[in-house]
Amino acid sequence: MADSEMGEAPLERKQAVYRNLDERFEIQGEKYKGQQYSHIYYVRLHQMRSLLQSFISKWKPHLPVNSVLGLEEGKECIIVGTLYKHMKLKPSVLDEYSKERSAIPLVKPHNFTSTDDHLILEDESGRVKLAGPMLTPLAFVTGIVVAIHGKETSKGDFFVEDFLDAGLPPQVDRPLDSREDKYVAFVSGLSVGSSAFNPLQFQLFVDHITGHLGDENEQRISSQIVRLVIAGNSMHIQQGYFSGQSVAPKDHAKLTEPIRELDIFLTQLVSALPVDIMPGCNDPANYNLPQQPLHRCLFSGASAYNTFTSCTNPHQFDLDNVQFIGTSGQNIDDLYKYSDAKDRIEFMERTLRWRHLAPTAPNTLGCYPYTDKDPFLIESCPHVYFVGNQEKYETRLLQGPDKQSVRLISIPRFCETGVAVMLNLRNLECHALTFSTNL
Amino acid sequence: MGGEEAVDIFLQIQYLVSDQLQVISYKWLSRKFSVSSNNAKRLLKEFVEKHGNDLQVIYTVSGWLKSDPQAYCVKLASASKIDETREEFEGTCSVQVYSVQACIPKETAVIWNSEFVQAEELFNQPQIIENCLRDNRFCGVSNIHVKRTTDGKHVSLVLPKTINGTGAFQKDLHSLKPPKQEPVGPTSSSNLEASENKSEKEKAAKPSPIIREPSKVKGQNGKSSSGNSGSLANMWGRASTKPKPVVETAEDVPSIAATADEQICANELADAIGSDDDFSDINYKRNSNRKRRVVFDFSDDENEDEDEEKVMSLSSPPEPQGKTEKTLVVKEEKNLEDKKVEVGNSKNSNAGITLRAKSDAAVGGKGEGIDNNGAGVPGSPKRRKVLKTRIDERGREVSEFVWEGEPALSDKPNQENAAKDTNNRPMANKAPALGSSNDHNKVANAKTLGGAGASSGSSLANKPGGNKKLAKAGTKDAKQGNILSFFKKI
Structure with missing residues (x-):
C-alpha cells in the first residue's frame, strides 16, 4: 500500500480564467417608486429600433419608415414596433372570476396558444393589427421588437409582406490558442429535498466531478473539469409552506433541511473545483427576473470557499475568453407556454435572433420594473448559451451569417434524468454525463 | 499502510458488513481509515477477492455508452449484473468496487x-477545523487554488450569553485538540483491538471535536467518586488532567456531559419561550426507508455533540466484541452493561417509548461520561431526566428518557458504553498537513486570552485546548454553581 500511495501523484486540476459578468443583472441602487413596466418596453423599443434602423437601410432602403399613427391606406412602408400577441386562452385574473360565475370550466391546455391568436404591433404612437400569412403568430410572443414591411388595408389591418428581426448579435471571436481539453460541467434541477431526488445518484455525480470515482482515466477527465455551473432549482421545499401562513416551529426543519443537505454536497464540490450556483424558480430567491444570487448564508459550509460563487439568473461569465450566458429556464419555459417550436433549442435560438433573453418579461414573466434599461437585451453573441431545468438534454451548434457560432445547451433536470452536461472549452463539443443507480 | 493493517481493516470491514449490516463504500472507508479514495477502492477490491464470497458487491462501471456515443455514463451494478452492464459500454470501461454489503438494498439511498x-459529521465540525470533507484530501485530483476562509467569527470566543455560549466554548476545546504525540505502533497490533486503537490514534492525531483523554481520565477517577457532580464543572475541570497513554484511549469518554445539561436547559428554554429554537430538537427524517437523519443544530455544540452521538449509532457500529480481546477494564465494565440496560429500560418504559437494549447502550453513556467528577458544584442537581431522541442503526427514531447524573450504578456502565462509543467512532483521519496544524496553533494563541492561560502545565504546553481549559478551570470554578442555577431556573 505504501508503495502505491507514493507512486501515484494526484492529478492536478486544470484551471481557467474566470470573469463574472453578472453585474448587469444585479439590482443595486435601484429604487422602486411605484413605476410600471412601460419603461422597460420603451427602452427596449428605443434600443432595438435604432439597431433595426441600421439594418433597414440595407434591407429595404427604398421604403419609408413610418410610425403606426402615420400609416396611410395602401401605401407600402416599414413600421418598427413591439409585437403584442393577442391570445384567447391566455389566462387572466378577470377571466377567472367571470368564468367561475358562469360555471364554465377553465381550459388548461399545455400551452395557451390557439388558432385564433393574432399579432398586434405597437409603437409609441399606436397599435395596429397584423394580417397576412407571412407572420405566423405561433412562432412569436409578446415583447419582441421587429421591423415589418407591408401596407394598411381597407379594414384597418396592416398586411405583412415581409419582416425583419434583429438576428444574431455580433460575436467576439473565440480564442483559438487553447489546445488542451478543458471542460465545464452543467447541472440543473437537483431538487434536493424532493421525493424525486436520488441522493446516491447525485453523490455519484459529486464523486465523479471531484475526482473520487473511477480509475485513472476517469479521474483524468474529471481533472479537466474547470468549473461546475448549477443552473437553478437546486433545492425543493414543499409548496405548502409558502401559503403565507406562519410555519409551525416544528416544521422549520423541513424548510431548512434541504438547504443544509445541499450545503453538504456543495461543500464537497467547492472543495474540489469552482462552482457557480444560480437561483431557479424553486429556489429561495426572488421570483422576478433577474433573480438575485442566493444568499451566501444559506450555505454556511460552502460559502467559506473562494471557489463558491453565487450568481444571478440569468448568469453571464467568461472562461478563458469563451463567453457564456445562461438562465435557469424560466425564459424558455415561458416561451413554451405562449408559443410553439419543435424543441427547446429552437426557442433558445429564437431568443438569440430576437436579441432578447426573455421577451415575454414583463408580460407573462416576472421582471423587475427597470426604468432606465432592459438588462435582457443581448448585445453580443455568447459562445455558449445554456438553459437549465428542461425536459431532456439537447444541444446544437448554431451558425450565424457573420460566422457566429453558438453552442446551445438545454440542461435536463438532474433529479429526473441523472444527466449532467459537459462542454469542452476547446472546441465547444458537448457530451452528456449520465449517472445510473439501477442495480 | 502495512499488510497487517490491511488485514485489520479487512477484519473490521467483515465485521461491519456481516454483523452490523452496514454498507461499506469506498469513500466511507477512505474517510474512516484515512486512506485516499483510490487506495480505499484498492482495499475494497482486495477485500472482495479474499472475503467476498458471502457478501454482495456493488461496482461502478463507467465509460462511453454504445447506445449513445455522446454520453459518458457512470453506472452502479451489482456483481451479478456486472457482465451485462459491461456490455453496454463501448470499448474499455472502468470497473471498480463501490461498496460491499450484506445484501443489496431495495432503496438505493441506503447505500x-x-x-x-x-x-x-465532518461537516458539523467547527468551521476552523480542516477535515477530509473540507479539503477533499483523499480525491485523485488536487486543486491548489481552492482556499477556505474562516475569519474566526464562526468560532468566536465571545462566550456565554446563554447555553450556547458554553457550547461554543466546548466546541473550541474540541477544535483545539492537537495531534497526539504517542508513537504509533502498527507492528504491535495483531488483533482487532489493536487495530482499533491504532485507528483511534489516527483519529486522535487529527484535530477533531472528539477529544477524549481528559474526560477519560476524569471518568476513571470518577468511578470511585460519587457521580453526582454538575457536568459543567467537569467540563471546566477536566482540562487539568494529563493525557493518558494510547491503549486506554479506547476507553475515553465523550465529553457530552455538559451538553446533557445544556440540552435540558435548551429544551426548557425553547418550551418556555416557544421560540424559533424549537426546531432545534427536531430530528427530521424524511423517509423511513431511507434511513436518513438530519439534525438541526440551532447553535453550536450541544446539538453537535448530540449529533455526534446519533451519528455514532448510525455510522459506527460497536466494536466486534466477539472477535477481540478486550482490556480488563472494558471487560469488567461489560458486565455492568446489562444492569445499565435494565435501568434504562425501566426508566424508559415510563415514557412509553420503544427502546432496544443496544440503542440504549449507545445513547445512555455518552451523556454521562464525565459526569462523575466530584468537583462538586454546590446546588447542582443530582439526577436529571433528559429526553433524547436519536435514530438507531435501523433508521428508527428512538426517543427516551435518560437519567443523568445517577450515582455509581449507572455510572460505570455508562463509561463502558461511552468507551464503546469512542471505539466505534469512525476513525478519523491523519493529522492534517503542516498548514492546518499551524492554523490550530494560531487559534490556540488567540485563545489564550485570560492571564491564566499562560499558567498551563508543561504537559499541556503543546495543547492549546489545555490552556483554555485550565484558564477556565481557574477562573470559573467559583461561578459554576451560578451558571447551573441559572439553567435550572429556566
Missing part, C-alpha cells in the same frame, strides 16, 4: 446513507 452520515 449512500452511512457515507452521508459520515460526511455530515
Whole structure:
C-alpha cells in the first residue's frame, strides 16, 4: 500500500480564467417608486429600433419608415414596433372570476396558444393589427421588437409582406490558442429535498466531478473539469409552506433541511473545483427576473470557499475568453407556454435572433420594473448559451451569417434524468454525463 | 499502510458488513481509515477477492455508452449484473468496487446513507477545523487554488450569553485538540483491538471535536467518586488532567456531559419561550426507508455533540466484541452493561417509548461520561431526566428518557458504553498537513486570552485546548454553581 500511495501523484486540476459578468443583472441602487413596466418596453423599443434602423437601410432602403399613427391606406412602408400577441386562452385574473360565475370550466391546455391568436404591433404612437400569412403568430410572443414591411388595408389591418428581426448579435471571436481539453460541467434541477431526488445518484455525480470515482482515466477527465455551473432549482421545499401562513416551529426543519443537505454536497464540490450556483424558480430567491444570487448564508459550509460563487439568473461569465450566458429556464419555459417550436433549442435560438433573453418579461414573466434599461437585451453573441431545468438534454451548434457560432445547451433536470452536461472549452463539443443507480 | 493493517481493516470491514449490516463504500472507508479514495477502492477490491464470497458487491462501471456515443455514463451494478452492464459500454470501461454489503438494498439511498452520515459529521465540525470533507484530501485530483476562509467569527470566543455560549466554548476545546504525540505502533497490533486503537490514534492525531483523554481520565477517577457532580464543572475541570497513554484511549469518554445539561436547559428554554429554537430538537427524517437523519443544530455544540452521538449509532457500529480481546477494564465494565440496560429500560418504559437494549447502550453513556467528577458544584442537581431522541442503526427514531447524573450504578456502565462509543467512532483521519496544524496553533494563541492561560502545565504546553481549559478551570470554578442555577431556573 505504501508503495502505491507514493507512486501515484494526484492529478492536478486544470484551471481557467474566470470573469463574472453578472453585474448587469444585479439590482443595486435601484429604487422602486411605484413605476410600471412601460419603461422597460420603451427602452427596449428605443434600443432595438435604432439597431433595426441600421439594418433597414440595407434591407429595404427604398421604403419609408413610418410610425403606426402615420400609416396611410395602401401605401407600402416599414413600421418598427413591439409585437403584442393577442391570445384567447391566455389566462387572466378577470377571466377567472367571470368564468367561475358562469360555471364554465377553465381550459388548461399545455400551452395557451390557439388558432385564433393574432399579432398586434405597437409603437409609441399606436397599435395596429397584423394580417397576412407571412407572420405566423405561433412562432412569436409578446415583447419582441421587429421591423415589418407591408401596407394598411381597407379594414384597418396592416398586411405583412415581409419582416425583419434583429438576428444574431455580433460575436467576439473565440480564442483559438487553447489546445488542451478543458471542460465545464452543467447541472440543473437537483431538487434536493424532493421525493424525486436520488441522493446516491447525485453523490455519484459529486464523486465523479471531484475526482473520487473511477480509475485513472476517469479521474483524468474529471481533472479537466474547470468549473461546475448549477443552473437553478437546486433545492425543493414543499409548496405548502409558502401559503403565507406562519410555519409551525416544528416544521422549520423541513424548510431548512434541504438547504443544509445541499450545503453538504456543495461543500464537497467547492472543495474540489469552482462552482457557480444560480437561483431557479424553486429556489429561495426572488421570483422576478433577474433573480438575485442566493444568499451566501444559506450555505454556511460552502460559502467559506473562494471557489463558491453565487450568481444571478440569468448568469453571464467568461472562461478563458469563451463567453457564456445562461438562465435557469424560466425564459424558455415561458416561451413554451405562449408559443410553439419543435424543441427547446429552437426557442433558445429564437431568443438569440430576437436579441432578447426573455421577451415575454414583463408580460407573462416576472421582471423587475427597470426604468432606465432592459438588462435582457443581448448585445453580443455568447459562445455558449445554456438553459437549465428542461425536459431532456439537447444541444446544437448554431451558425450565424457573420460566422457566429453558438453552442446551445438545454440542461435536463438532474433529479429526473441523472444527466449532467459537459462542454469542452476547446472546441465547444458537448457530451452528456449520465449517472445510473439501477442495480 | 502495512499488510497487517490491511488485514485489520479487512477484519473490521467483515465485521461491519456481516454483523452490523452496514454498507461499506469506498469513500466511507477512505474517510474512516484515512486512506485516499483510490487506495480505499484498492482495499475494497482486495477485500472482495479474499472475503467476498458471502457478501454482495456493488461496482461502478463507467465509460462511453454504445447506445449513445455522446454520453459518458457512470453506472452502479451489482456483481451479478456486472457482465451485462459491461456490455453496454463501448470499448474499455472502468470497473471498480463501490461498496460491499450484506445484501443489496431495495432503496438505493441506503447505500449512500452511512457515507452521508459520515460526511455530515465532518461537516458539523467547527468551521476552523480542516477535515477530509473540507479539503477533499483523499480525491485523485488536487486543486491548489481552492482556499477556505474562516475569519474566526464562526468560532468566536465571545462566550456565554446563554447555553450556547458554553457550547461554543466546548466546541473550541474540541477544535483545539492537537495531534497526539504517542508513537504509533502498527507492528504491535495483531488483533482487532489493536487495530482499533491504532485507528483511534489516527483519529486522535487529527484535530477533531472528539477529544477524549481528559474526560477519560476524569471518568476513571470518577468511578470511585460519587457521580453526582454538575457536568459543567467537569467540563471546566477536566482540562487539568494529563493525557493518558494510547491503549486506554479506547476507553475515553465523550465529553457530552455538559451538553446533557445544556440540552435540558435548551429544551426548557425553547418550551418556555416557544421560540424559533424549537426546531432545534427536531430530528427530521424524511423517509423511513431511507434511513436518513438530519439534525438541526440551532447553535453550536450541544446539538453537535448530540449529533455526534446519533451519528455514532448510525455510522459506527460497536466494536466486534466477539472477535477481540478486550482490556480488563472494558471487560469488567461489560458486565455492568446489562444492569445499565435494565435501568434504562425501566426508566424508559415510563415514557412509553420503544427502546432496544443496544440503542440504549449507545445513547445512555455518552451523556454521562464525565459526569462523575466530584468537583462538586454546590446546588447542582443530582439526577436529571433528559429526553433524547436519536435514530438507531435501523433508521428508527428512538426517543427516551435518560437519567443523568445517577450515582455509581449507572455510572460505570455508562463509561463502558461511552468507551464503546469512542471505539466505534469512525476513525478519523491523519493529522492534517503542516498548514492546518499551524492554523490550530494560531487559534490556540488567540485563545489564550485570560492571564491564566499562560499558567498551563508543561504537559499541556503543546495543547492549546489545555490552556483554555485550565484558564477556565481557574477562573470559573467559583461561578459554576451560578451558571447551573441559572439553567435550572429556566
